[in-house]
Amino acid sequence: MAAAGDPQPAPGATPPQSPPLPAKAAAELVGTAALVAVVVGSGIQATELTQDVGLQLLANSTATVFGLGVLITLLGPVSGAHFNPVVTLAEWWTARRGGAGVSAREAAAYVPAQIVGAVAGAILADAMFGEPLVKWSTHDRSAGHLLLGEVVATAGLILLVFGLARTDRLRFAPVAVASYIGAAYWFTSSTSFANPAVTIGRAFTDTFAGIAPGSVAGFVGVQLVGAVVGLALVALIFMPGRKAAG
Numbered sequence: 431m432a433a434a435g436d437p438q439p440a441p442g443a444t445p446p447q448s449p450p451l452p453a454k455a456a457a458e459l460v461g462t463a464a465l466v467a468v469v470v471g472s473g474i475q476a477t478e479l480t481q482d483v484g485l486q487l488l489a490n491s492t493a494t495v496f497g498l499g500v501l502i503t504l505l506g507p508v509s510g511a512h513f514n515p516v517v518t519l520a521e522w523w524t525a526r527r528g529g530a531g532v533s534a535r536e537a538a539a540y541v542p543a544q545i546v547g548a549v550a551g552a553i554l555a556d557a558m559f560g561e562p563l564v565k566w567s568t569h570d571r572s573a574g575h576l577l578l579g580e581v582v583a584t585a586g587l588i589l590l591v592f593g594l595a596r597t598d599r600l601r602f603a604p605v606a607v608a609s610y611i612g613a614a615y616w617f618t619s620s621t622s623f624a625n626p627a628v629t630i631g632r633a634f635t636d637t638f639a640g641i642a643p644g645s646v647a648g649f650v651g652v653q654l655v656g657a658v659v660g661l662a663l664v665a666l667i668f669m670p671g672r673k674a675a676g
Contacts, residue, residue, distance in 0.1 A: 455539040457509040459547035466551030466631040468497035473638030474559045491615035499608035514625040515541045516657040548631025567640025579620035581656040587624045588660025596668040626650040
């Protein structure tokens with residue numbers, strides 16, 4: 431997920447003048463922390479302002495859309511603005527198979543940075559609203575239909591990001607990815623976590639956006655399944671064309 435510019439790297443690919451790896455890892459940590467702070471903080475704010483669950487979800491999703499779009503625009507040129515281990519691992523896989531993308535060394539730096547950032551973002555949001563800094567969520571999300579929702583949400587995200595890369599339209603990533611996540615809040619039963627790092631971070635807050643620790647492994651597992659499904663769809667839909675016979 432890169433910001434506008436010419437030329438556009440694949441999501442997470444090394445920009446033309448590549449920043450050093452510590453800068454990339456820092457961008458992933460800070461970006462993921464900010465994203466989770468937006469998700470958790472807007473959820474807390476929404477529950478303090480209204481008891482209407484529909485309005486709470488509207489406020490939460492709207493803040494997430496704007497926050498994610500800004501973060502991708504700002505940090506995309508540095509790290510590719512993954513903020514998401516499934517995007518990083520999918521990009522590493524495509525690079526391993528000869529495509530553009532992150533190296534194994536970069537992936538090994540990105541994923542821990544994303545997880546640490548997500549936990550820090552949840553703690554920061556709790557601190558801003560006077561909540562306990564770490565309180566395990568009691569919001570169980572283990573039902574089968576929620577897990578199916580996560581497969582759909584994650585597969586769609588991977589299809590979108592890598593479809594944009596295959597069609598040379600990554601300049602639209604800030605708007606397209608943020609818009610997709612905002613829509614998926616509403617059309618998926620799970621409200622579209624679609625991100626293992628964010629899932630882990632949200633376990634640390636017993637607020638509107640939280641997820642019980644016992645539900646985390648199931649969510650992460652089906653998010654990885656969704657990533658595989660998404661990559662398969664990319665390969666099917668965006669397969670290279672053949673030249674017509676002369």
